[in-house]
Amino acid sequence: MADINTMEKKLAEYKCDTNEAIALKLVRFPEDIDDDSTTFHPEYSHQTFGDDEVAFGYKGLQIQLFYTAGNLNTLFKVKYSSKVTEAFDCVEPDDVEVKIREIIPAGFTSNSDDFLTFLEKEAKFKPFGTLLHTYKVQNEEEGELTYQIHKADITCAGFQKYHERLQTFLMWFIETASFIDTDDDHWDFFLVQMLILPPFQGEGHGPQLLEAVHRFYCSLPKVQDITAEDPSENYVKMRDFVLAKLCQGLPSFAEEKLHLGFSVDMYKEAQEKLKINKKHARRVYEILRLRATDMSDEEKARDYRLEVKKRLFGPYRKNQRELAKLKRCLSAEELVSHMAQVDTKTQHEELEKSFQTLVDDYRRVIERLAALA
DSSP states (O other), X not given: OHHHHHHHHHHHTTEEEHHHHEEEEEESSGGGGGOGGGEEOOSOOHHHHTTTTEEESEESOEEEEEEETTTOOEEEEEEOSEEGGGTOTTOOOOOHHHHHHTTSOTTOBSOHHHHHXXXXXXXXXXXXXXXXXXXXXXXXXXXXXXXXXXXXXXXXXXXXXXXXXXXXXXXXXXXXXXXXXXXXXTOOEEEESSOOOGGGTTSSHHHHHHHHHHHHHTTOTTOOOOXXXXXXXXXXXXXXXXXXXXHTTSGGGOHHHHTTOOOHHHHHHHHHHHOOOHHHHHHHHHHHHHHHSOTTSHHHHHHHHHHHHHHHTHHHHHHHHHHHHHHHHSOHHHHHHHHTTOOHHHHHHHHHHHHHHHHHHHHHHHHHHHHHO
């Protein structure tokens, strides 16, 4: 038994966290290749390396995926300080190269000199598609930078190959990502010249991009709604800010109308003018009404709290309807067992907690709106 435990401990030394082992980089200059400060890492790698996000068989594993910042031509290398086969017989390491090759498209190089040749050609890179919008952001190191948003479709020469390289980032930064079917020519693609990857986060690109998308689609009469599949918590907060910014100037969202409650006019105007669906329009109403409400006034604060909780109570009301149905079809013993799981006091506590969390999120949106004034 002692020998087995010793063996397990030694083998455990050959396990590597793939979120740390994968080194991503957008390369602009040759010196960026060896500059660790330009390296960033995935948030997720489970779709490639399993739920544990571990690669077995190596010490000091580094999986380099370096991209030229324009065309995204790719350098792929696997490095490690030692391999399990050097110390143990009949123990096979994970084939990390095969796993990565399943994600990155053909055309990459594993030769640094070839990659530098790709980099020399970057000076000729031009974004694909049509220029839609230009905006500026402040960068602490480089001052004011100008960014452009382009609209492209799959018919643009060279874009399909570019998109195949681009979408490899999805696997590392979206938990349930899947690749877009580029054979479907109904897709339109909106691209900043740089993805909002870790090196560019916090500079204000997200709101600029989302607002540009909404304004563009407002010009297309056939589009009814703009949604995000399985949005992250940070994305929802960004969307709240952008949609509140867009709606605050609409007549139906005027301050004197907010205290009358959420109306059909609000939803219709938001949908017709900005392609905002009813659910999102309701959240915008709650944000703008909170901004217009004196929460130190007990009566006004109570009215606002009840208005929001009425919406939040929807799932609990559904549970009550289901319980009424169960009463008609369950035996007394089964009903008692089910009722033990339904605690009304707990539901009210959860409702209050949800309300307070939501108000905190709304206040942060209101602070961002105030900063624009």
